[in-house]
Amino acid sequence: AQIYGMELVESPEENYENIGGLEAQIEEIREAVELPLTKPQLFEKVGISPPKGVLLYGPPGTGKTLLARAVAHQTNAHFLRVVGSELVQKYIGEGARLVRELFDLAKQKAPSIIFIDEIDAIGAHRNDSTTSGDREVQRTLMQLLAEMDGFDNRGDVKIVAATNRIDILDRALLRPGRFDRMIEIPLPDHQGRLAILKIHTQHMSIGEDVNLAEVSRLTEGKNGADLRAICMEAGMFAIRMERDTVNSEDFLKAIDKLSVDFDRHHFHTT
Numbered sequence: 001a002q003i004y005g006m007e008l009v010e011s012p013e014e015n016y017e018n019i020g021g022l023e024a025q026i027e028e029i030r031e032a033v034e035l036p037l038t039k040p041q042l043f044e045k046v047g048i049s050p051p052k053g054v055l056l057y058g059p060p061g062t063g064k065t066l067l068a069r070a071v072a073h074q075t076n077a078h079f080l081r082v083v084g085s086e087l088v089q090k091y092i093g094e095g096a097r098l099v100r101e102l103f104d105l106a107k108q109k110a111p112s113i114i115f116i117d118e119i120d121a122i123g124a125h126r127n128d129s130t131t132s133g134d135r136e137v138q139r140t141l142m143q144l145l146a147e148m149d150g151f152d153n154r155g156d157v158k159i160v161a162a163t164n165r166i167d168i169l170d171r172a173l174l175r176p177g178r179f180d181r182m183i184e185i186p187l188p189d190h191q192g193r194l195a196i197l198k199i200h201t202q203h204m205s206i207g208e209d210v211n212l213a214e215v216s217r218l219t220e221g222k223n224g225a226d227l228r229a230i231c232m233e234a235g236m237f238a239i240r241m242e243r244d245t246v247n248s249e250d251f252l253k254a255i256d257k258l259s260v261d262f263d264r265h266h267f268h269t270t
């Protein structure tokens, strides 16, 4: 459902099997977010507080959102998503109120996972400029910090945030009791790309000549979102040729096409 300013999902469908090449990161988030929700007594017995917030950082399109949704799926938690840039740009003057409502709703729907995408849009370190836009961002950030400080680690609301720009984040966000657990989500390596390609071709009719390891070697530097797009584009080439299986040639053409689009895009935007 799309509530004003946020997305609410009863329990997302994604699970850990839909995520390629992030085994270590999945382990980390299970320990930091899943375990406190499913086995809080473990933390009570040992006498430590689980983390309140986990920060996923790394380049775009690598599966940060996917990972957060999979944790919500695994724990049968509600998934509440907001986008930092939207909080301060789309709903001008209402960022702080939206943050308050987000936390109220999360508590009401608990167990729940709050996912704040592009947290750098509200959590970049402050400079001294005082345009009204900056003040709006600051108010929104202050409200977020206050909400985080105001609730209990042991409760069944967990916060996951994501950013491509950890370098510009305000230190205040990373202090103990806030986003004090950080998990890097890097670009996939060869094995990671192969795992992602397997996931995105599992429901496709793939010809015997297709070698996914070769596709992986030809896509160095690509992220999970690119790889998904390549699989879809390969399928489109097969459809255009009126074939019902996707062959090696289709994959090569798809890689070519997406590399060209990628270069063109970068040429225009930089």
Ligand code: ATP
Pocket (backbone or CB within 6 Å): 018, 019, 020, 021, 022, 059, 060, 061, 062, 063, 064, 065, 066, 067, 117, 162, 163, 164, 196, 199, 223, 224, 225, 226, 228
């Ligand atoms: P952004 O920082 O741009 O929000 P993100 O890291 O949150 O990106 P996602 O939105 O999770 O990336 O990825 C976009 C899509 O790309 C996913 O829905 C999925 O289809 C595919 N994808 C990305 N990474 C992976 C992965 N590791 N395994 C499988 N699919 C992936």
